[in-house]
Amino acid sequence: MATVYAPQHLRAVVDMGSNGIRFSISSLQAPTARIMPTLYQHREAISLYDAQYSPTGQRQPIDNATISAVCTAFQQFKRTCLDFSMPETGVKVLATEATRTAINSDDFRARIKQAVGWDVTMLAKEEEGRVGAMGVASSLPDVSGLVMDLGGGSTQLSWLINTRQPADVQMPEQGAVSMPYGAAAMSPRVAEAERNGTTAELKKEVLHAVTDAYAGLKVPSSLQDLAKAEGGFTLYLSGGGFRGWGYVLMSRHAVQPYPIPVINGFCCSRAQFLDTASVKDAAVASLEDDGDGIFRVSDRRAGQVPAVAFLVNTLAEALPEIKEVRFCQGGVREGHLFTQLPADIKSQHPLVVATETFDTSNTSGAITKLLLSSLPNRDSTQHTSDHYAETFTQDLLEAFANLLYHHATHSKDLQSSSALRSTTSGILASVHGVLHENRVLLALLLCQRWGGDVPPTDQQFKTAMEQLVDSPWTLWWINYLGAVAALVAAVYPAGTTARNTGRLALSAIWDENGKGEPELRLKVVFAKDAQSSSFAEDVHGVEKVGKKKRWVGGRDGVGYKVQVESADHE
Incomplete structure (x- = not known):
C-alpha cells in the first residue's frame, strides 16, 4: 500500500545555485522523516553564473531573457505545489553565491516575488556552508571529519561530527569558510593560467586560502585525535563539481560495471581521489566520445574536470592527511530540511x-x-x-x-x-x-x-x-x-x-x-x-x-x- 503524505508535513524547497535551479517537494512526516522522502524533483538547467558574464568574460547583470526563464520555471513549480496541496507556508526559496553577488540581485529577486509571491532567502557565505554541511550530515548515518562543498561559484570548507548520539550535529560556530573557487568560476581562471604560464601563482593563491580557511575552523582535538588514530581524516564532499568527479571515479572503479548507480555514500581511497591525471583523461575521452560518455557526467561537468583537478591537487597540499573520501548527495535542499528535524530524529539510522x-x-x-x-x-x-x-x-x-x-x-x-x-x-x-x-x-x-x-x-x-x-x-x-x-x-x-x-x-x-x-x-x-x-x-x-x-x-x-x-x- 502506498504511503499517503499529509499536506501539512510537506516542504517545498527551491535551491537556486550557480549551475542550475532545483525544485523539490519532500515530506517530514513520521515515521520516515529522517530520510526525508522526495515526492517531486525537477532541475532547470539555467546557469545564473554564466548569465553574469559576457562572451568576452566581462561581468554583467543577469539578462532579461534569463530572468524570464527563471520566473516561468517558478510559475510552473507553483502550479505543481498546488497539485500537491502544498500550504504556502511550506515553501522556501534559497539562493546562494550567484544570486548573492549578482549586480542586479535586488531586481532579480523582485521579479521572482512578483511572479509567484515568494520571497527569496539569500544565504550568507557562512550560512551557505552551514546548510551544506547539514546536507552532508543528512546523507550518511555517521559523519566525523572535514567537509567541502564545491558549487559553481564558491567552495565551502568546514568540519562535522554527527555520531547519532543524543547530542545534535556539531560544526564550527561560523558554519563554514567560503572561498570564491567554484567549479564554474575556476574553469576560465585555470584555462587562462595555463595559457599564460601563471598556474603556479594561481595555485599559491588557492593554497594560501585553503590553508587559512582550515586554520580558522579550529578543528576540535577529539576530531584530530580520531584522525591520528585512523591514519587521517575522512573528507566528505558534496556539490555538483565534486559529484561529477565521483562519477568519473566510479566509471574507473576496479569493479565494472560498478553496480550502484547513486553517488551518495560512494567511498574511495586518498590515492584514487588524487589520481587526477586518470580522471582528466577519462573526462576528455567522454567529451570526444560520440556515444553516451560517462554516466551522470554531462559535457558541462566533464569540461569542468580540469578546474576540479586543479582544486583536488591543491587540497592535497593544503589540508592535513586525508585517509579516504566519501561523496554525498546532500546539499542546500537536504541541509535545510535536516535542520528542521529534532535531535532524536536526526540520530535515527x-x-x-x-x-x-x-x-x-x-x-x-x-x-x-x-x-x-x-x-x-x-x-x-x-x-x-x-x-x-x-x-x-x-x-x-x-x-x-x-x-x-x-x-x-x-x-x-x-x-x-x-x-x-x-x-x-x-x-x-x-x-x-x-x-x-x-x-x-x-x-x-x-x-x-x-x-x-x-x-x-x-x-x-x-x-x-x-x-x-x-x-x-x-x-x-x-x-x-x-x-x-x-x-x-x-x-x-x-x-x-x-x-x-x-x-x-x-x-x-x-x-x-x-x-x-x-x-x-x-x-x-x-x-x-x-x-x-x-x-x-x-x-x-x-x-x-x-x-x-x-x-x-x-x-x-x-x-x-x-x-x-x-x-x-x-
Missing part, C-alpha cells in the same frame, strides 16, 4: 527508518535478537582477518529483519533476484542517507535469505556486488546469516506474535575441531509445539554453509565448519 515501514507485523525486534544470537561472541578461535562483529551491526540486522518477509509475495523464480536489486533499483533505491557498503550487504543478505540462486540475467550484477564486499569472510557470513534467516522465517512464517513467541531459540559459540581448526557451534532449540522435524531441511541448510565445498572460494577458500545441535525444549 536511515536504513532502519527506511525499512521499518515494511515490518507490518511489528516483529523485527524479536527476529533481530534471533539473528544476533546466531553470531558467536568474538573469540581468539576465529580467523584474525574476520571482522564480522563490526560488519553485521544491530542496525544492519534490524533492517534485514524488517524486510525478511517482503519478497514472500513474489514467485520463487523472482524472490532472490528482486531481493538482490532491492537496494539499487527496488524498494530502497530512493532512500537518502545510506552507505554503498550497507546497500551491498543488505542486498546480498536478502538474496541469500531466499536461497541466493539468481538467473543468468542477474548473475553479473550479483558478482559485481560480491566484489564490492571488503572481505571473503564477510561473504561467508552473508551466506550463513541468509541460511539462519531462512530457518527463522520457516519457523515464524507470519513473523513473531504473542501466540508464537518462544517457538525458536538460537545460541552460538566458538569451538575447535579435532584438527585445531575454528568451528562454529549453533544450538537450535524448538518449543514443544514446534515439531522440530518439520524444519529439518532448514536446519540442514544452515549446516551446509559450513561444508568446505560451499566455502567462499571452494574447499581451499574461506569459511568455518558449522555444527548445528537441534533440540526440543524440555
Whole structure:
C-alpha cells in the first residue's frame, strides 16, 4: 500500500545555485522523516553564473531573457505545489553565491516575488556552508571529519561530527569558510593560467586560502585525535563539481560495471581521489566520445574536470592527511530540511527508518535478537582477518529483519533476484542517507535469505556486488546469516506474535575441531509445539554453509565448519 503524505508535513524547497535551479517537494512526516522522502524533483538547467558574464568574460547583470526563464520555471513549480496541496507556508526559496553577488540581485529577486509571491532567502557565505554541511550530515548515518562543498561559484570548507548520539550535529560556530573557487568560476581562471604560464601563482593563491580557511575552523582535538588514530581524516564532499568527479571515479572503479548507480555514500581511497591525471583523461575521452560518455557526467561537468583537478591537487597540499573520501548527495535542499528535524530524529539510522515501514507485523525486534544470537561472541578461535562483529551491526540486522518477509509475495523464480536489486533499483533505491557498503550487504543478505540462486540475467550484477564486499569472510557470513534467516522465517512464517513467541531459540559459540581448526557451534532449540522435524531441511541448510565445498572460494577458500545441535525444549 502506498504511503499517503499529509499536506501539512510537506516542504517545498527551491535551491537556486550557480549551475542550475532545483525544485523539490519532500515530506517530514513520521515515521520516515529522517530520510526525508522526495515526492517531486525537477532541475532547470539555467546557469545564473554564466548569465553574469559576457562572451568576452566581462561581468554583467543577469539578462532579461534569463530572468524570464527563471520566473516561468517558478510559475510552473507553483502550479505543481498546488497539485500537491502544498500550504504556502511550506515553501522556501534559497539562493546562494550567484544570486548573492549578482549586480542586479535586488531586481532579480523582485521579479521572482512578483511572479509567484515568494520571497527569496539569500544565504550568507557562512550560512551557505552551514546548510551544506547539514546536507552532508543528512546523507550518511555517521559523519566525523572535514567537509567541502564545491558549487559553481564558491567552495565551502568546514568540519562535522554527527555520531547519532543524543547530542545534535556539531560544526564550527561560523558554519563554514567560503572561498570564491567554484567549479564554474575556476574553469576560465585555470584555462587562462595555463595559457599564460601563471598556474603556479594561481595555485599559491588557492593554497594560501585553503590553508587559512582550515586554520580558522579550529578543528576540535577529539576530531584530530580520531584522525591520528585512523591514519587521517575522512573528507566528505558534496556539490555538483565534486559529484561529477565521483562519477568519473566510479566509471574507473576496479569493479565494472560498478553496480550502484547513486553517488551518495560512494567511498574511495586518498590515492584514487588524487589520481587526477586518470580522471582528466577519462573526462576528455567522454567529451570526444560520440556515444553516451560517462554516466551522470554531462559535457558541462566533464569540461569542468580540469578546474576540479586543479582544486583536488591543491587540497592535497593544503589540508592535513586525508585517509579516504566519501561523496554525498546532500546539499542546500537536504541541509535545510535536516535542520528542521529534532535531535532524536536526526540520530535515527536511515536504513532502519527506511525499512521499518515494511515490518507490518511489528516483529523485527524479536527476529533481530534471533539473528544476533546466531553470531558467536568474538573469540581468539576465529580467523584474525574476520571482522564480522563490526560488519553485521544491530542496525544492519534490524533492517534485514524488517524486510525478511517482503519478497514472500513474489514467485520463487523472482524472490532472490528482486531481493538482490532491492537496494539499487527496488524498494530502497530512493532512500537518502545510506552507505554503498550497507546497500551491498543488505542486498546480498536478502538474496541469500531466499536461497541466493539468481538467473543468468542477474548473475553479473550479483558478482559485481560480491566484489564490492571488503572481505571473503564477510561473504561467508552473508551466506550463513541468509541460511539462519531462512530457518527463522520457516519457523515464524507470519513473523513473531504473542501466540508464537518462544517457538525458536538460537545460541552460538566458538569451538575447535579435532584438527585445531575454528568451528562454529549453533544450538537450535524448538518449543514443544514446534515439531522440530518439520524444519529439518532448514536446519540442514544452515549446516551446509559450513561444508568446505560451499566455502567462499571452494574447499581451499574461506569459511568455518558449522555444527548445528537441534533440540526440543524440555
